[in-house]
Amino acid sequence: MRLKTTSISNLLLFISLSAKGLCEVIWVSYGWELFDYVNDARSASLGTANIAYNISTPHASIINPSHISKINNNVSLTHQSRFANMINTELIGFQVGEKSGIINFNIIYQGISKIPDTREMLLDWGEDGQFGTNDTGEGNGVIDPGERLDNSRLKFFNQYQLGIHSAFRSTIFGLPIGFGFKLLSYSLDKKIAIGAGLDIGYNKKINQTHFGIVIKNFPASGLIWEGGNVEGTSLSMLAGLSRAKSNIFGSQIDMNQMLGFNLYSSSANQDSNYRNGLLSIDGAYGCEIVYKKKIIVRIGKNFVNEITGGVGLLWSHVSFDYAFLSSNATPEIGDHHLLTINLSSDWISSKFNL
Numbered sequence: 326m327r328l329k330t331t332s333i334s335n336l337l338l339f340i341s342l343s344a345k346g347l348c349e350v351i352w353v354s355y356g357w358e359l360f361d362y363v364n365d366a367r368s369a370s371l372g373t374a375n376i377a378y379n380i381s382t383p384h385a386s387i388i389n390p391s392h393i394s395k396i397n398n399n400v401s402l403t404h405q406s407r408f409a410n411m412i413n414t415e416l417i418g419f420q421v422g423e424k425s426g427i428i429n430f431n432i433i434y435q436g437i438s439k440i441p442d443t444r445e446m447l448l449d450w451g452e453d454g455q456f457g458t459n460d461t462g463e464g465n466g467v468i469d470p471g472e473r474l475d476n477s478r479l480k481f482f483n484q485y486q487l488g489i490h491s492a493f494r495s496t497i498f499g500l501p502i503g504f505g506f507k508l509l510s511y512s513l514d515k516k517i518a519i520g521a522g523l524d525i526g527y528n529k530k531i532n533q534t535h536f537g538i539v540i541k542n543f544p545a546s547g548l549i550w551e552g553g554n555v556e557g558t559s560l561s562m563l564a565g566l567s568r569a570k571s572n573i574f575g576s577q578i579d580m581n582q583m584l585g586f587n588l589y590s591s592s593a594n595q596d597s598n599y600r601n602g603l604l605s606i607d608g609a610y611g612c613e614i615v616y617k618k619k620i621i622v623r624i625g626k627n628f629v630n631e632i633t634g635g636v637g638l639l640w641s642h643v644s645f646d647y648a649f650l651s652s653n654a655t656p657e658i659g660d661h662h663l664l665t666i667n668l669s670s671d672w673i674s675s676k677f678n679l
Contacts, residue, residue: 366665370635370648371611372625374585376565377537383418386492391503398667522546642672
């Protein structure tokens, strides 16, 4: 309890000092990635390109906070397992309120257990294998001839993250703007951090095309560790468009197509579709074919160049979505699966007499 109270106090102190310009912040690129790559099965199978396409689940507002609408199946459960069950993630979403007062809540939990810590394994004693002689190779941090690893010094630690994302929509200067508030609790071995952030989203339909834009971590998201170290994540931007086609060739087949773009201005990686200095732009696309509004087949490519796909089954009070993500780097253990179940709270109440 004392540790949690201290972390919350540090967070409030960080917000106060940052506003006065008195707190030094270390800027990082991946402090809030939990809210970037943890998605429901439907979004994942579409390559998370649904920035302008509202999938009508509580999870939709994680990608674009403006995707707030009254839905029937307003409780969503998602399980994701990655890297041969080394990383497991649970996502729970639900919706509260009526009409203009609708709020989407999403709770994300991720656990990574038994992470190897090899920092103390190297007996860095130099080529003669004797400690303290200051011979060639002693204390240089690499394995030299005559040195070895001590397996008894191998240790393991765990990492846990708990995130809460709440989103609502409000009219600002005549425009329907979505606001997504984020809270993050981070536990790495014996170190604990807590932070807060904000996403802003907008969606507009022009003719038959939807356009969406999201500013993530506006103006910046902060994560403060128990020891006082502060990590800040600067804003990034998502942009997308989507278009729907109904009754293709006069049949009961509908199609939803979408494109998404992710723009970073603070860092660029080697795999980006476009790089210029610190600026990088990555693209994603998705397509789903819906038969009789009951059976859905999806395919796409996400922002890290993984091929995605999945299927969905929809009924009036329940729906199931499955997604498969194919890893380019480590297909043996990198390929992973997601499963999402969407339920109606009214249906649940009727079944259990709540």
